[in-house]
Amino acid sequence: MKLSEPEHIAPQDAPARKAISPVICYPIETLQKPDLKAYRAAREGWTKIDEVVVPPREGQTFSVQAGHFFRIISIEGPQVGDLNLWNADNNNERFFSGKTRALHGTHLSVGDRMWSNLPFMRPMATITEDTLDWYGFDKFGGSVHDVIGTRCDPYTHHLLSGDNYHHCCHSNLTNALAHATKRSFKDCEPFVHDVLNVFMCTGFTRDTGQYFMKKTPVQPGDFLEFFAEINLLGALSACPGGDCGAEHSSDTAACYPLKVEIYKPRQAPKGWASPDVNGYTNSGN
Numbered sequence: 001m002k003l004s005e006p007e008h009i010a011p012q013d014a015p016a017r018k019a020i021s022p023v024i025c026y027p028i029e030t031l032q033k034p035d036l037k038a039y040r041a042a043r044e045g046w047t048k049i050d051e052v053v054v055p056p057r058e059g060q061t062f063s064v065q066a067g068h069f070f071r072i073i074s075i076e077g078p079q080v081g082d083l084n085l086w087n088a089d090n091n092n093e094r095f096f097s098g099k100t101r102a103l104h105g106t107h108l109s110v111g112d113r114m115w116s117n118l119p120f121m122r123p124m125a126t127i128t129e130d131t132l133d134w135y136g137f138d139k140f141g142g143s144v145h146d147v148i149g150t151r152c153d154p155y156t157h158h159l160l161s162g163d164n165y166h167h168c169c170h171s172n173l174t175n176a177l178a179h180a181t182k183r184s185f186k187d188c189e190p191f192v193h194d195v196l197n198v199f200m201c202t203g204f205t206r207d208t209g210q211y212f213m214k215k216t217p218v219q220p221g222d223f224l225e226f227f228a229e230i231n232l233l234g235a236l237s238a239c240p241g242g243d244c245g246a247e248h249s250s251d252t253a254a255c256y257p258l259k260v261e262i263y264k265p266r267q268a269p270k271g272w273a274s275p276d277v278n279g280y281t282n283s284g285n
Ligand SMILES: [Zn+2]
Pocket: 082, 151, 152, 168, 169, 170, 239, 240, 241, 248
């Protein structure tokens, strides 16, 4: 809770304390940079081997082998997508939105990586092209492809409105995983995690620091492209919020499908090897 007026008087040196410059929590200069040139060169002569269309207000899974690419493409109309990623060979390894945010910032684009959870913590996918990279940050502090939101879910919606809505991204992702792995909804629910909000335009209000969304700038033909660093099982939900310009967690917004295309390069990017799990050695004390 934040009171509109503070209860405590600012100390005399408050201006000096507030004027201290910030430091970056996680400088990433020591991280090995992805060789974007090599990744992009590998697209030459690639073959599209699969495509999946995610219906509006639904979720779908897709598989991508390590060393292949996938694109999430806007087709038909402006639509936001919520993306989950798992290691296809061990679903306990999954995308870690919070640490990805700590490393790369609030919104992802070309050259940024989607990192997996502890204790694995390695790159799962690298973003190799983003047709919305021109957007940058707008005057409200908004940008696209965030890792600051979570995923719209029926529990928060119920808390705030008392309603029951069954096509939130959380439910869509869970249903998609249950269908793909032939497990029950209940079994799959703990595996669904915070997402990369593909095409969504979001930020924090400057005055209250609240999470905001605004109509996505995406248009049909725009895409976000990834290189799979490990074998991936992905799930994508076409958010019931549609372009997320007004609301989510209801059937009122106009919603469109999203397409996922999988590409196999003729050969792996020069010098690339699938990353090992994190090298930290736990003494187990
Ligand atoms: Zn959603």
